[in-house]
Amino acid sequence: MSRKRLILNGFAMNTVSHVYHGLWRHPDSQQIHFNDLETWVELAQLLERSHFDALFLADVIGIDPSYQGNWDTYLRGAVQVPINDSSTLIAALIGATRDLGLVFTSSILQDHPFNFAHRASTLDHLSKGRVGWNIVTSVSHNAAQNFGFERIVAHDRRYAWAEEYMEVVYKLWEGSWEEDAVRADRRAGIYADPLKVHRIHHQGERYKVAGPHLSQPSPQRTPALFQAGASYAGRAFAARNAEATFIASRHPEGARRLIEDVRGQVRRAGRRADDLLFIQGLSFVVGSSEEEAQCKARELDELLCVDGLAAHISRDLGIDLGLLEPEQPIDELEVEGVQGILRFFEEANPGQRATVADLARAYAGTRLVGSPESIADELERWQDAGIDGVNVIYQTLPGTFREVAEQLIPELQKRGLAQREYAPGTLRERLFPGRPAHLNERHPAAAQRRRG
Amino acid sequence: MSRKRLILNGFAMNTVSHVYHGLWRHPDSQQIHFNDLETWVELAQLLERSHFDALFLADVIGIDPSYQGNWDTYLRGAVQVPINDSSTLIAALIGATRDLGLVFTSSILQDHPFNFAHRASTLDHLSKGRVGWNIVTSVSHNAAQNFGFERIVAHDRRYAWAEEYMEVVYKLWEGSWEEDAVRADRRAGIYADPLKVHRIHHQGERYKVAGPHLSQPSPQRTPALFQAGASYAGRAFAARNAEATFIASRHPEGARRLIEDVRGQVRRAGRRADDLLFIQGLSFVVGSSEEEAQCKARELDELLCVDGLAAHISRDLGIDLGLLEPEQPIDELEVEGVQGILRFFEEANPGQRATVADLARAYAGTRLVGSPESIADELERWQDAGIDGVNVIYQTLPGTFREVAEQLIPELQKRGLAQREYAPGTLRERLFPGRPAHLNERHPAAAQRRRG
Numbered sequence: 041m042s043r044k045r046l047i048l049n050g051f052a053m054n055t056v057s058h059v060y061h062g063l064w065r066h067p068d069s070q071q072i073h074f075n076d077l078e079t080w081v082e083l084a085q086l087l088e089r090s091h092f093d094a095l096f097l098a099d100v101i102g103i104d105p106s107y108q109g110n111w112d113t114y115l116r117g118a119v120q121v122p123i124n125d126s127s128t129l130i131a132a133l134i135g136a137t138r139d140l141g142l143v144f145t146s147s148i149l150q151d152h153p154f155n156f157a158h159r160a161s162t163l164d165h166l167s168k169g170r171v172g173w174n175i176v177t178s179v180s181h182n183a184a185q186n187f188g189f190e191r192i193v194a195h196d197r198r199y200a201w202a203e204e205y206m207e208v209v210y211k212l213w214e215g216s217w218e219e220d221a222v223r224a225d226r227r228a229g230i231y232a233d234p235l236k237v238h239r240i241h242h243q244g245e246r247y248k249v250a251g252p253h254l255s256q257p258s259p260q261r262t263p264a265l266f267q268a269g270a271s272y273a274g275r276a277f278a279a280r281n282a283e284a285t286f287i288a289s290r291h292p293e294g295a296r297r298l299i300e301d302v303r304g305q306v307r308r309a310g311r312r313a314d315d316l317l318f319i320q321g322l323s324f325v326v327g328s329s330e331e332e333a334q335c336k337a338r339e340l341d342e343l344l345c346v347d348g349l350a351a352h353i354s355r356d357l358g359i360d361l362g363l364l365e366p367e368q369p370i371d372e373l374e375v376e377g378v379q380g381i382l383r384f385f386e387e388a389n390p391g392q393r394a395t396v397a398d399l400a401r402a403y404a405g406t407r408l409v410g411s412p413e414s415i416a417d418e419l420e421r422w423q424d425a426g427i428d429g430v431n432v433i434y435q436t437l438p439g440t441f442r443e444v445a446e447q448l449i450p451e452l453q454k455r456g457l458a459q460r461e462y463a464p465g466t467l468r469e470r471l472f473p474g475r476p477a478h479l480n481e482r483h484p485a486a487a488q489r490r491r492g
Numbered sequence: 493m494s495r496k497r498l499i500l501n502g503f504a505m506n507t508v509s510h511v512y513h514g515l516w517r518h519p520d521s522q523q524i525h526f527n528d529l530e531t532w533v534e535l536a537q538l539l540e541r542s543h544f545d546a547l548f549l550a551d552v553i554g555i556d557p558s559y560q561g562n563w564d565t566y567l568r569g570a571v572q573v574p575i576n577d578s579s580t581l582i583a584a585l586i587g588a589t590r591d592l593g594l595v596f597t598s599s600i601l602q603d604h605p606f607n608f609a610h611r612a613s614t615l616d617h618l619s620k621g622r623v624g625w626n627i628v629t630s631v632s633h634n635a636a637q638n639f640g641f642e643r644i645v646a647h648d649r650r651y652a653w654a655e656e657y658m659e660v661v662y663k664l665w666e667g668s669w670e671e672d673a674v675r676a677d678r679r680a681g682i683y684a685d686p687l688k689v690h691r692i693h694h695q696g697e698r699y700k701v702a703g704p705h706l707s708q709p710s711p712q713r714t715p716a717l718f719q720a721g722a723s724y725a726g727r728a729f730a731a732r733n734a735e736a737t738f739i740a741s742r743h744p745e746g747a748r749r750l751i752e753d754v755r756g757q758v759r760r761a762g763r764r765a766d767d768l769l770f771i772q773g774l775s776f777v778v779g780s781s782e783e784e785a786q787c788k789a790r791e792l793d794e795l796l797c798v799d800g801l802a803a804h805i806s807r808d809l810g811i812d813l814g815l816l817e818p819e820q821p822i823d824e825l826e827v828e829g830v831q832g833i834l835r836f837f838e839e840a841n842p843g844q845r846a847t848v849a850d851l852a853r854a855y856a857g858t859r860l861v862g863s864p865e866s867i868a869d870e871l872e873r874w875q876d877a878g879i880d881g882v883n884v885i886y887q888t889l890p891g892t893f894r895e896v897a898e899q900l901i902p903e904l905q906k907r908g909l910a911q912r913e914y915a916p917g918t919l920r921e922r923l924f925p926g927r928p929a930h931l932n933e934r935h936p937a938a939a940q941r942r943r944g
Binding site for chain 1: 506508509514516517524527528529533553554555562563564566567568569570573574575576577579580581583584585586587588602603604606607610611613614615617618619634637638639640669674676678679681682683684685686689699700701702703704706707708710797
């Protein structure tokens with residue numbers, strides 16, 4: 041019996057080192073050429089040839105001195121710095137692709153919602169409806185300090201801010217131009233009907249925006265909405281607003297519990313449980329045999345930079361692990377996000393206490409190592425736990441993606457787990473087969489539409 | 493004797509109707525397809541085949557009800573609305589071109605300088621140094637109201653704001669990363685030297701920006717700087733900051749006076765007179781004979797929409813010409829910008845008093861109509877008056893550009909007035925032959941560099 045397909049995204053960042061720090065030094069890695077368009081065109085076309093759903097670009101807008109009290113580890117190891125803007129790269133890839141979804145990240149800190157909505161509509165027009173937006177609120181004090189704040193605003197207040205931001209962009213995308221406002225009638229000399237274009241008159245706590253939106257309605261109007269926050273407020277936000285959420289569970293059972301919880305929140309927000317897709321972050325090492333795969337994995341791990349991983353986790357969690365000894369057990373740390381990783385470590389290593397180095401290695405996420413068949417078996421267990429798709433985390437770029445494309449995807453296609461061709465339509469129509477290009481009526485954006 | 497070449501830019505806007513309003517209805521016009529990437533790829537490649545220096549995209553970020561007290565004329569005639577973001581389109585054209593300069597417009601209103609600098613560096617990296625920024629401060633009340641203001645701030649205060657904006661972006665582009673900060677050394681495992689990357693610690697009236705810049709130095713560091721303001725404060729700003737300024741003189745003599753005046757300001761700002769290039773906006777109708785050209789011009793003029801032109805001028809000047817009768821003489825109007833046009837009209841039509849319709853038609857700018865030879869002769873007169881180049885204003889897109897490329901440029905090349913191939917290097921090196929890719933030491937941005 042053939043299975044439902046998994047959504048597959050290539051997960052990357054417009055920088056040298058995204059998650060598996062240190063591996064930019066590997067000979068298969070082109071990451072030091074991240075400033076060059078050619079690097080990304082090659083990747084995007086590789087993904088498209090294998091019918092990946094999207095290239096998903098994460099982003100950050102600050103660098104904090106979070107490890108050993110300084111920023112040295114970040115800059116030396118190029119841990120997400122230097123980094124270039126993700127939406128600009130996405131724009132540059134439109135012409136090099138035809139079907140691939142193009143998902144960029146933009147924080148509510150970095151762009152005013154009027155300007156942001158305008159740029160996103162431009163991307164959606166130029167790509168004929170292939171863009172997605174990964175909504176983030178930023179966790180970095182330096183990000184805040186780059187935009188005039190003393191430090192990042194508190195977590196819950198950030199999500200209240202995000203809700204107003206969404207209200208503004210929904211009004212612009214959904215409520216400003218009626219569906220039949222544009223006539224483009226050369227003979228009559230009428231491009232648009234002035235009575236069918238509307239100001240939005242937004243007046244909120246942070247924003248005052250008059251409108252109208254300056255772009256006419258794009259294929260999706262609102263780009264496909266992604267979100268990645270794992271905090272309580274982040275999940276509640278995703279349950280209300282997102283169409284796909286990025287999760288980083290350690291094992292299928294953890295994913296199952298998380299998905300059940302969030303699907304409940306989705307229903308309580310007045311949406312259908314399947315209005316939100318769950319995309320699990322996973323990495324892969326594929327070999328023709330288990331042994332070959334394990335051997336390749338060990339070779340990659342030799343280049344892994346534990347300091348870089350510890351710096352990454354320190355920034356994300358707001359605790360400077362560089363002030364602890366690498367071999368110091370850290371089971372006493374009372375930080376949200378760490379406990380799950382520690383529990384996972386202890387289950388896998390009974391009787392051992394995790395050190396900083398263990399935690400750092402585990403933070404890179406779950407990696408499936410094996411033959412195409414054994415990895416496909418494992419992916420079926422993840423699918424049975426409820427995930428809708430996978431963000432493929434690279435170890436080397438484009439090495440990991442080439443390996444997945446050439447060795448794993450044919451096995452997934454055989455089982456129906458991966459698509460063999462693109463369905464027609466926009467990114468939203470491809471993610472939700474049988475549904476329209478625009479957000480459905482249960483989504484809060486629909487409330488901003490004008491009734492005819 | 494061969495002449496110095498003229499810089500040639502294709503001047504356009506990511507919208508239906510840019511300057512010659514009404515002509516989007518012409519069968520040669522593809523402007524109603526402005527939402528499609530293909531339209532712009534075709535244009536950019538046409539410009540590149542003829543060795544144009546750059547595609548120069550103007551932009552606006554608001555629509556005011558400035559004509560007959562409403563916005564109907566703008567929307568019906570698509571007078572710069574709907575409009576998509578210019579920098580996003582420029583990004584999408586990088587991969588479709590190799591040598592063409594790509595100049596976009598961004599207002600200090602629309603983007604925070606930290607985010608803006610980051611996106612501009614991304615564009616400069618991806619294009620290998622081919623981008624230019626047209627710096628604008630916005631004249632529209634609606635633009636201000638889209639970004640939280642009650643109305644546009646006063647003209648002189650806008651330019652003070654612009655000076656701080658420039659200070660922030662100069663610090664990020666020129667002062668944050670030392671030239672040899674990036675080592676990208678795989679073997680040593682060192683990507684960047686943490687001691688050679690610096691915060692900017694900007695604290696000004698409007699902005700507080702910590703830094704560091706998130707992109708490593710791009711080929712030009714600071715993109716080539718363009719400016720278009722014709723007001724006194726605008727010219728003073730250009731004299732200090734710009735490398736090329738867009739002028740819209742009515743005849744060579746007017747250009748000569750203007751250029752002499754601004755060159756004096758450039759010198760008083762501590763720069764060399766030739767540190768600022770003057771790019772005149774001109775349109776063309778080329779025929780194999782004078783008669784054929786005049787006949788084509790008349791045919792185009794039949795589609796010209798005087799209401800659209802009057803709406804455009806009303807927005808730019810802040811006076812609602814729609815409240816006057818089209819045939820009403822308007823020589824009594826005391827508005828900066830109108831007097832020059834009126835003087836020009838009266839010189840050309842002795843004894844006649846200009847009406848609203850006359851003013852509107854004249855506002856589209858100077859158009860050279862004739863055979864390739866007679867237009868080239870006229871361009872020599874403009875060059876003798878001191879202009880360094882021309883922004884080619886289209887009537888139909890790509891019709892005007894195709895006509896200029898096929899009929900006029902060969903004649904200009906014969907005279908040495910147009911280049912036959914691209915010089916190597918970045919946009920800045922091509923605009924200023926023999927000079928380096930970075931801003932010179934006389935430019936205010938140089939003061940933000942760190943001395944080794």
